[in-house]
Amino acid sequence: MTDSDHPDTRHPSNARERFDRWSSSYDSRRSRLFFERLHRRLAPLLAVGDARRVLDVGCGTGNLAVSLALDHPGVSVTGIDFSPGMISAAREKLSPVVDVSFRVAAAEELPFDDGGFDLVYSTLSFHHWEDRRKGLTECARVLRPGGRLIVVDITGDRWYCRMYRVFGRFRHLTGHVAYAKAAEISGLFEERGLTDVRQERIWPSIVLTAGYLPV
């Protein structure tokens, strides 16, 4: 970690430790099969367009952040994750040809000024956040007016997804905090003043929610 890292102190330390332990096998073949497929599906849907400053919240080992930066020269991508292990694995992927940086920080306390990003996204991290309302408020705060927020997450709408909600009761074991229903996520976006909120089911249990901060 560097001096500029902001390890979150509010989360139970075992939550971070669990992700720290996972960080060494996160890029293993078995795990890659799932995440690479998902990231390939998501890359065009994030629609980077004319965004220049992009933030990945809960970036894990940084695969999507690095591939976005490689695919979009001129775009500067920042990845944050509350697990120092995930961030050190991500930093191993830094190279002079990609404009990416990684920091230890929690979604609920983003160490950035207001309005600094054109696009803020988060993939499969939201259900782990201890305080999802605060995390989304932070994501909206660091967006510039007209900027876009995208959250991709497992939702608790369907019967097999409701099973996931049961896992939430054992969060000390699974690390899954809660699976929100798709309508709850869009409601949280609207509560934060995001407009043109739309949702797209990416996979049967995974929904992308996107909204814009008004100009």
Ligand SMILES: C[S@@+](CC[C@H](N)C(=O)[O-])C[C@H]1O[C@@H](n2cnc3c(N)ncnc32)[C@H](O)[C@@H]1O
């Ligand atoms: C399943 S991984 C997904 C990683 C990455 N987004 C991807 O698509 O490969 C979830 C990540 O969220 C991070 N995380 C969980 N709660 C967090 C929080 N409150 N703030 C920041 N990161 C968090 C974990 O450390 C972990 O790296």
